[in-house]
Amino acid sequence: MSHSDTIPLHQSSQSDIDEIENLIHASVQSSSATVLPARPPSPPRASIPISSSPSPSPSPFISSNLPPLPPTNHKVPSVPTAPPPPPLPSSSSRGVAPTGFGPAPNTLTEPVWDTVKRDLSRIVSNLKLVVFPNPYREDPGKALRDWDLWGPFFFIVFLGLALSWSASVKKSEVFAVAFALLAAGAVILTLNVLLLGGHIIFFQSLSLLGYCLFPLDVGAIICMLKDNVILKVIVVSVTLAWSSWAAYPFMSSAVNPRRKALALYPVFLMYVSVGFLIIAID
């Protein structure tokens, strides 16, 4: 993923020795290109082969990446260590894909079940990263690297369903309002951070705010089961604090320290309003 994609294809003439050296370098590089990206928080997953759009050499092609060996006496003292050609795709060193497409990138030909498992494990790992204490919280920018919107989607729908179930009248409106409030709220909060000059990626922030709803989901279920007002207040305050604690490092690191409160206050406000919805529903 973070391979150097700006290395140009070196086309100038070289001596035979340089060519052979390059071949050796290329094979060493391609074997080391299979190393998973060095991102500790990410769950180990199939390393996505290097075929991103900015790369100058399309990776699935296996044909000549090196200029053919010319039988010359070298004319120009070439660059002492010619930059190695772009690393051959990690997929080619992984062997031929079974469908007969040749050394196609792995994620294109992986079985469907693998994709499902990968996505499910990503949801679980994102949830653990955001909501539960873990050593990677200190580097929040990296922690939610593999954002996905499935988790947030399920949590928002679930919260809407829980609220709607608890309501005795106007169930449909409650659900629609809850869903719209949470979805629009997440979008607006993200825009808020962006407008404050913060550095956050739109989808990453949406994903984060969605995952932080998990504690409130738990609170809503408990309130749904037990209808005691005092219990509800306690449960909601606890889960509210938990949600805010979960969202804090990500939001605060995204903005200028002087604007931290401006970024965090609306988040807190939104969770408080959801909390009130949970308490007030009967």
Added chain:
Amino acid sequence: MASVDLNPTAVENYANPKTCFFHVIFKAASLAFYILSAIFVSNFVIIFVVTVLLAALDFWVVKNVSGRILVGLRWWNEINDLGESVWKFESLDQESLARMNKKDSWLFWWTLYLTAALWIVLAIFSLIRLQADYLLVIGVCLTLSIANIIGFTKCRKDAKQKIQQFASQTIASQFSSTIQSAFSVV
């Protein structure tokens, strides 16, 4: 006695009928459920949840399964080490792309566009009837359809670009090697 082959060999069938089926079924199910629910189901929550769930499943299937198998394209978003968001596109190489079943890819693209168009039509109906909550459902489903359309269109353009680049590179390298060998003979 000799039998005449009446079928011209050029007619190809769907190469991946199961994938095509799944590609279409979720889209059709979510549209059908939405349209028919107005008659049969009175509870909005159920309509919302089922329709949006089917649309989300369809989004996942198209993005991860049928895009790969029917047209050999894939797109996703990643965040690199610098914290920037990068859109990645993946495509099969040229020979495989050329070998893709034409019917498959025709079905793929046309159902994508058709679904989005139908959702837009339904949105107009909802607007006319001033039903804000149904507009919410349609909004979500439409967003998902359009996201897939944009992602795959960009991916296809990227694949074409890569093929062109590769072609021009091979030509360039052939050219330079020819020159080199010409000079070496001298």
